[in-house]
Amino acid sequence: xxxxxxxxxxxxxxxxxxxxxxxxxxxxxxxxxxxxxxxxxxxxxxxxxxxxxxxxxxxxxxxxxxxxxxxxxxxxxxxxxxxxxxxxxxxxxxxxxxxxxxxxxxxxxxxxxxxxxxxxxxxxxxxxxxxxxxxxxxxxxxxxxxxxxxxxxxxxxxxxxxxxxxxxxxxxxxxxxxxxxxxxxxxxxxxxxxxxxxxxxxxxxxxxxxxxxxxxxxxxxxxxxxxxxxxxxxxxxxxxxxxxxxxxxxxxxxxxxxxxxxxxxxxxxxxxxxxxxxxxxxxxxxxxxxxxxxxxxxxxxxxxxxxxxxxxxxxxxxxxxxxxxxxxxxxxxxxxxxxxxxxxxxxxxxxxxxxxxxxxxxxxxxxxxxxxxxxxxxxxxxxxxxxxxxxxxxxxxxxxxxxxxxxxxxxxxxxxxxxxxxxxxxxxxxxxxxxxxxxxxxxxxxxxxxxxxxxxxxxxxxxxxxxxxxxxxxxxxxxxxxxxxxxxxxxxxxxxx
Amino acid sequence: xxxxxxxxxxxxxxxxxxxxxxxxxxxxxxxxxxxxxxxxxxxxxxxxxxxxxxxxxxxxxxxxxxxxxxxxxxxxxxxxxxxxxxxxxxxxxxxxxxxxxxxxxxxxxxxxxxxxxxxxxxxxxxxxxxxxxxxxxxxxxxxxxxxxxxxxxxxxxxxxxxxxxxxxxxxxxxxxxxxxxxxxxxxxxxxxxxxxxxxxxxxxxxxxxxxxxxxxxxxxxxxxxxxxxxxxxxxxxxxxxxxxxxxxxxxxxxxxxxxxxxxxxxxxxxxxxxxxxxxxxxxxxxxxxxxxxxxxxxxxxxxxxxxxxxxxxxxxxxxxxxxxxxxxxxxxxxxxxxxxxxxxxxxxxxxxxxxxxxxxxxxxxxx
Numbered sequence: 002x003x004x005x006x007x008x009x010x011x012x013x014x015x016x017x018x019x020x021x022x023x024x025x026x027x028x029x030x031x032x033x034x035x036x037x038x039x040x041x042x043x044x045x046x047x048x049x050x051x052x053x054x055x056x057x058x059x060x061x062x063x064x065x066x067x068x069x070x071x072x073x074x075x076x077x078x079x080x081x082x083x084x085x086x087x088x089x090x091x092x093x094x095x096x097x098x099x100x101x102x103x104x105x106x107x108x109x110x111x112x113x114x115x116x117x118x119x120x121x122x123x124x125x126x127x128x129x130x131x132x133x134x135x136x137x138x139x140x141x142x143x144x145x146x147x148x149x150x151x152x153x154x155x156x157x158x159x160x161x162x163x164x165x166x167x168x169x170x171x172x173x174x175x176x177x178x179x180x181x182x183x184x185x186x187x188x189x190x191x192x193x194x195x196x197x198x199x200x201x202x203x204x205x206x207x208x209x210x211x212x213x214x215x216x217x218x219x220x221x222x223x224x225x226x227x228x229x230x231x232x233x234x235x236x237x238x239x240x241x242x243x244x245x246x247x248x249x250x251x252x253x254x255x256x257x258x259x260x261x262x263x264x265x266x267x268x269x270x271x272x273x274x275x276x277x278x279x280x281x282x283x284x285x286x287x288x289x290x291x292x293x294x295x296x297x298x299x300x301x302x303x304x305x306x307x308x309x310x311x312x313x314x315x316x317x318x319x320x321x322x323x324x325x326x327x328x329x330x331x332x333x334x335x336x337x338x339x340x341x342x343x344x345x346x347x348x349x350x351x352x353x354x355x356x357x358x359x360x361x362x363x364x365x366x367x368x369x370x371x372x373x374x375x376x377x378x379x380x381x382x383x384x385x386x387x388x389x390x391x392x393x394x395x396x397x398x399x400x401x402x403x404x405x406x407x408x409x410x411x412x413x414x415x416x417x418x419x420x421x422x423x424x425x426x427x428x429x430x431x432x433x434x435x436x437x438x439x440x441x442x443x444x445x446x447x448x449x450x451x452x453x454x455x456x457x458x459x460x461x462x463x464x465x466x467x468x469x470x471x472x473x474x475x476x477x478x479x480x481x482x483x484x485x486x487x488x489x490x491x492x493x494x495x496x497x498x
Numbered sequence: 499x500x501x502x503x504x505x506x507x508x509x510x511x512x513x514x515x516x517x518x519x520x521x522x523x524x525x526x527x528x529x530x531x532x533x534x535x536x537x538x539x540x541x542x543x544x545x546x547x548x549x550x551x552x553x554x555x556x557x558x559x560x561x562x563x564x565x566x567x568x569x570x571x572x573x574x575x576x577x578x579x580x581x582x583x584x585x586x587x588x589x590x591x592x593x594x595x596x597x598x599x600x601x602x603x604x605x606x607x608x609x610x611x612x613x614x615x616x617x618x619x620x621x622x623x624x625x626x627x628x629x630x631x632x633x634x635x636x637x638x639x640x641x642x643x644x645x646x647x648x649x650x651x652x653x654x655x656x657x658x659x660x661x662x663x664x665x666x667x668x669x670x671x672x673x674x675x676x677x678x679x680x681x682x683x684x685x686x687x688x689x690x691x692x693x694x695x696x697x698x699x700x701x702x703x704x705x706x707x708x709x710x711x712x713x714x715x716x717x718x719x720x721x722x723x724x725x726x727x728x729x730x731x732x733x734x735x736x737x738x739x740x741x742x743x744x745x746x747x748x749x750x751x752x753x754x755x756x757x758x759x760x761x762x763x764x765x766x767x768x769x770x771x772x773x774x775x776x777x778x779x780x781x782x783x784x785x786x787x788x789x790x791x792x793x794x795x796x797x798x799x800x801x802x803x804x805x806x807x808x809x810x811x812x813x814x815x816x817x818x819x820x821x822x823x824x825x826x827x828x829x830x831x832x833x834x835x836x837x838x839x840x841x842x843x844x845x846x847x848x849x850x851x852x853x854x855x856x857x858x859x860x861x862x863x864x865x
Binding site: 395410414417418419420422425426427428429430432433434435436437438439440441 | 785788
């Protein structure tokens with residue numbers, strides 16, 4: 002951790018410089034050593050077969066993967082995003098890494114101490130640790146911890162089982178509920194949907210399966226922490242959530258990743274299905290390694306997230322706080338098929354240094370009187386580029402559909418970029434679509450006021466940024482909201498002054 | 499070698515209909531001395547007029563202007579530069595007011611390419627109306643306007659498409675020096691296909707551009723517009739107002755773009771894109787795009803698609819206005835917003851009357 006020689010000579014106060022530098026490097030950049038078992042490097046039918054065999058999958062699952070792999074070989078990576086993506090050598094990566102098989106765990110105490118230490122460093126278990134330690138009155142959060150690619154521990158399974166909620170890693174679900182997985186997998190994001198989703202379909206390593214049965218309100222918030230750990234390991238998570246008639250589930254997804262020089266590829270797929278009167282709330286805080294201040298390293302986050310509001314009056318709400326990753330390509334979307342179904346998208350995307358984000362949503366209105374709401378807040382600092390890209394489509398049958406979109410961009414400094422690329426396609430005369438967008442910088446008056454009350458500049462900026470994101474942050478579950486606010490501050494460190 | 503045309507897979511051409519460009523790419527319009535009937539195609543306004551039939555001037559010597567090679571590359575505009583054999587050059591010396599000039603381009607059973615070159619000296623003024631029409635058969639008119647506005651110069655240009663067949667592609671590319679002013683109105687009235695582009699390079703402090711449009715689409719028309727207001731230096735401003743109405747099985751689209759370069763501080767750019775659909779079989783597409791690299795700017799856009807205000811319709815009903823008339827009245831008010839950038843007077847009145855007549859014909863029987 003040292004300044005370049007040329008810069009060092011210019012700095013008059015080396016201690017202050019060192020402190021600034023310590024702040025602006027990734028706080029959670031560390032790695033832990035756990036024995037890994039790798040698939041052979043590279044991507045071929047053999048790799049796909051290896052992954053499938055390793056997970057003891059049935060024949061249909063292997064066929065599904067192989068079909069995806071063959072389709073993927075014929076596809077081209079998308080070029081339309083406002084992103085500069087260095088060429089990715091798909092053969093120079095491992096597609097499977099799992100901690101070595103250990104006896105089944107009865108409690109978290111039996112967990113590999115190395116993994117536990119990692120969790121502690123991440124500050125993950127806050128509430129969860131209390132619950133796990135048997136602290137009375139702690140808020141209940143079910144954790145399906147995905148360490149690298151395979152679920153290591155799943156807790157609260159019993160309590161969920163009582164109400165009939167299925168909450169399993171997707172590999173377990175394939176074994177235990179093959180008919181359910183087979184029916185729903187790929188029904189929202191088809192295998193050939195796009196380049197990265199197709200790749201995921203071929204090599205997905207693990208992920209989560211949730212089914213909330215008819216009329217059940219899931220008694221706790223479900224949460225999965227993802228963590229990329231092995232060097233040169235792509236992560237291909239697959240999440241499938243089905244909310245049956247009249248059910249409700251809130252799902253939290255949060256991530257941090259260790260610091261690495263090598264670029265790491267992440268291509269996840271998330272599919273949500275909401276039946277009649279069902280509601281799914283999906284919240285993400287994403288804080289993967291964004292690369293260093295020179296733009297070296299960092300995660301490539303190419304995610305396909307889509308919800309199908311199949312039943313009447315169903316509702317899906319996406320909330321995301323994106324602060325990490327070197328490159329983000331992500332458009333959580335809703336297909337509003339059921340009459341009066343509702344789609345929501347609340348997003349905060351922060352980019353600093355050399356980060357690039359091209360993120361937004363698609364709201365596809367098919368059913369009558371469907372409604373959608375999009376609130377997007379983009380914050381650019383350093384030399385980063387931050388784009389909102391969205392589509393609102395009202396089909397001919399979506400009589401009386403409504404959409405409201407608000408996209409605001411905030412620029413911190415004059416070397417970054419903020420872009421807004423909304424598409425509005427309307428095929429029904431009774432639809433009402435409204436879209437507003439603004440781009441601005443931090444108000445000097447607000448900053449001056451906060452500083453006159455004794456806040457240092459960086460804290461003043463963090464405060465104002467938090468205010469700018471208020472509408473989105475308030476849709477997050479409590480513990481996520483706190484984490485998200487901290488993350489915004491950390492992400493913008495070194496961007497002012 | 500056959501040039502490559504853009505396809506709908508290219509983001510900037512997602513809503514365009516270039517079938518006639520493909521069909522007539524290597525088919526020039528046939529030579530024919532017969533003159534079309536054009537009296538009804540001109541705006542009834544004083545000023546010099548020049549008619550072009552299939553790209554050739556009538557009653558004047560053919561001479562192709564030199565295109566401005568420093569403008570951004572563009573697949574159709576480059577083709578126009580390479581293939582046009584005639585066009586108009588309007589060079590107005592400093593301080594002169596050239597009044598209103600009308601150019602009428604009539605297409606004829608094949609492809610025709612054209613260039614209009616406008617050079618305005620410091621403080622010069624010009625109003626240019628370019629109209630595009632046809633003789634009742636499919637064709638492709640591919641046109642480009644290259645304009646340079648000197649310091650304090652003022653150009654008003656109307657691109658008016660009346661064509662009922664084939665495709666008109668018109669691209670205006672304008673360079674603006676300090677304190678110059680540019681007003682552009684795209685008026686698309688035809689039942690055919692239109693690709694209208696306006697790219698403005700604001701390169702001098704104090705330059706101000708108003709880029710407005712009215713697309714009235716009916717039948718099976720595909721009217722597609724794209725703008726890019728490129729703010730390259732500090733202290734420039736722009737306004738965009740687009741009003742779209744689509745009936746029949748028509749499609750009307752506008753991709754309005756604002757780009758602010760790094761260091762182009764104090765840019766003030768606004769876009770307002772609004773659309774009305776008359777039938778379920780019609781379609782409208784809007785894309786208000788912002789690309790911003792400077793922090794001290796005021797850039798905003800607003801878009802709406804929807805029905806006419808029910809409260810306003812009800813109010814007019816209570817005053818005894820029949821429903822069809824009330825709808826026509828409100829639709830007219832909706833459309834007229836986009837004429838506000840033009841200087842008040844005969845030109846604005848004439849275009850208002852045309853929009854009014856179209857609405858009377860098409861918006862009376864709403865679905």
